[in-house]
Amino acid sequence: MSLLPRTAEEFSSADYWERFFKKRGERAFEWYGDYNKLCGVLHKYIKVQDKVLVVGCGNSELSEQLYDVGYKHLTNIDISETVVAHMNQRNAERRPDLTFHQVDATQTPYEDASFQAALDKGTLDAVASEEEGALARRMITEVSRVLKVGGRYVCVTLAQESVIKLAVDHFVQLGCAVRLHCLQEERGKEEEDTFALPVFVLICTKFRQPMPTPILEMCIGDDGAPVRHTRVCELLSAVREYQGYSVLRKRLRTSTDPSSNLCLTLCDAKVGLPRYTLTVQDCPAGAKVPRPNQFAIFIVPRGSETAWLYSSTEGRRQLAASANFRRLVVVSMHRNQEYTDMQAVQSELSPVVMDLAPPGMPTNQQVPFLSVGGGLGWREEVSRGVSQLSGEYCVENVRGEDGELYRRLVFLSNISLVQSESRLVSSNTASSHKKKNKKKTKAASTAVTLSAGVSVDSGFLCCAHHEVMVAGLSMLGVGTPQNKDDPVSVLLVGLGGGGLPQFLRDFVPNATVEVVELDPVVLEVAKEWFGFRPDDRLTVTLGDGLERICSLEKEGGHLFDVIMFDVDNKDSSLGMSCPPAGFVETPVLQKVFNLLTPRGLFILNLVCRDPVLRKNVLERVRSVFPTILSRKIAEEINEVLLCSREQKDAALILPSMSQAAKNFQSMLSTDRTEPKKRPHIDIAEMLENLKIE
DSSP: OEEEEEOOGGGGOOOHHHHHHHHGGGGGGSSSSOOHHHHHHHHHHHTTTTEEEETOOTSSHHHHHHHTOOOOOOOEEEHHHHHHHHHHHTTTTTTTTEEEEOOTTSOOOTTTOOOOEEESSSHHHHHTTTGGGHHHHHHHHHHHEHHHHHHEEEEEEEOHHHHHHHHHHHHHHHHHEEEEEOOOTTTTTTOOOOOOOOOEEEEEEEOSSSSSOOOOOEOOOOSSOOOOESSHHHHHHHOOOOOOOHHHHHHHHHHHOTTTTOOEEETTTOOOOEEEEEEEOOTTTTTTTTTSEEEEEEEOOOOTTTTTHHHHHHHHHHHHHHHHEEEEEEEEOOOOOOOOHHHHHHHHHHHHHHGGOTOOOOOSSSSOOSSSSOOOOOEEEEEEETTTTTEEEEEEEEEESSSOOEEEEEEEGGSSSSSSEEEEEEEEHHHHHHHHHOOSSSSSOEEOOOOSSSSTTTOOOOOHHHHHHHGGGGGGGGTTTTTTTTOOEEEEEOOOOHHHHHHHHHHHTTTEEEEEEOHHHHHHHHHHHHOOOOBBTTEEEEEEEEHHHHHHHOOOOOOOEEEOOOOOSSSSSSSEEEEOOOGHHHHHHHHHHHHEEEEEEEEEEEEEHHHHHHHHHHHHHHTTSSEEEEEEOSSEEEEEEEEEEEOOOHHHHHHHHHHHHHHHHHHTTOOSSSSTOOBOHHHHHHHTTOOEO
16 A cells, blocks of 8 residues: 655645745756656656657756657757857757757747647746746746647646646646656655755646546656546645655754654555554654664554553653654554554555654664554444534544553544543443452442443543542542531533543432533433433533523522533634633633532643643632642643632641542442442542642
8 A cells, every 4th residue: 555645734834835935045946857867757758759849948958868868859949048059059069950949938939739748847937936927827828839639748846836836727727637746855865955845747738628627646756656636726735745745854864853743644545544643753862872773663552542652742752762762753543544464554654664764874774663562452433423513523442552442532623632431341241240249349330331232331430630520529528427418519511421420420429410511412422322321410401611600600599519620622723722711711710609609619620731821720710719729630731620619728738638538438439229339449549749729
């Protein structure tokens, strides 16, 4: 299977290329290549016996080299009298039939349909900037006129977007077939002073009758298989991707940067769908790396790509440090793609990975492939759908590195983030587990049976921040002898798969939970695929969480012991991905305060990468809540804020939490109706490393 590269967004932006081409100056014309580089494509599209018009020949040796291998019908034109005189003089003796004429390419003296081919090496690029492209349009119009039916315009170009779009649009409107070849430099030839952009060869074939739908194709190298595109914008996008890949490739082959997070997507050449994502991680300068350990490829097992170690910049740095290679490329496999085995994956990647090798790496050196357990991992998609609010989603089963089976909800707009996750057990295993574990301390937790012969283990919280949010109920004094029979009312904004609210309903005695969920599709997914079962103690209100809070406060008479925010932000441009900014504005926080009972607790799942923004959020929370504890989640960006309505003594609050955790744990571990039902949570561990804010 052949793979096509797609580079990071940096190389796809118009601003990047605008800056790039401003810097290139006139040097670009020196890197178009000689006959040896171009002959594969030229011989493919121009026959030896063809009459060829060489447009803007300049003092290039290409026509001379073509003549020497048998092309005897070359008509060379250039607007410069000096160049034409020099070239005629240079070839008078050795190549008497090779002629050069001073002719303006925008108005030639030749009759219609005079040539089988027109060859242009850099002339279109040179004239396209003049008169805002008007000169280039007149030139390619003239080229179109003098070509015979079946004739080809063969243009060697750097494919600056404005230039290539002008040419492709023109020939598509004429009904011509358009094909682009991207000519990559040989591996190992990158040097500091070489030009980073690849050379393209544009071939436009003139038909007698215009094509009903345009033929737009891209090929890699001289003889790469053509990939068909349906629209001009898709073809131009492919050009940008290859340009970006070439720049990325040179950057990686000539320098290292431990702070960068360069990323490359490899797509299936036939269907164009993403197949692999490669992220490059270099070791810090000065790191002691054994000489043989220059370069390695790490294959992330399927189902593990969202783990902190593989999905975050910090995690990949830690992975690279532990692997101790000068450069580590972390490879993730995409959903909806078939992978046979590790050997097949290595065979696919091997032709590509040397492009990403560090400076000085010999092209023939063996590159080790690393993995966890030596296998590809396992993932199975069980459902896919579309939410009008959140976009396309999939529900999938994965085998974790611990060998357990998990079910996940992932919105495809952010494939590195697991929206919800539950641990699955076989329905047969769950029922037999209760029989076999009568003498064991940790018996099976409650399990909600699903249709596919598996059950959701509702006593197991997959998300560490959910465990901390549950453990935070210790601040209420839940589980103490004096409070053991008190009801606990919870308002939770954000349903996900329903694991957190079901845990509260199932394991916190006398708890009632109202969940507010904006997306009705999420509720249906939770019911169908995550075993979510609401009842009189667990209700769901569909609607906007902020509006619900405002209406509850306005109505009055509604007080909760706990209000939890566990809702993500769909705007990925902000530095805070959870919650949306509106949820932590001071007026909203004040409404939350007003909706709490005197002992009430506000629990916030905060995911904020921007330290300034985090500081602002904390200042707003402090302005409303007198006591705030925070708990950062190890190896995650999440942190949980426990905000009490009561003023608590800072010197006593942390020591008191230790005893409160023991009381709460004891209560969770005792169920009068089902003695063998246990939740999988360590309250004391979840409350370690609490910090007073």
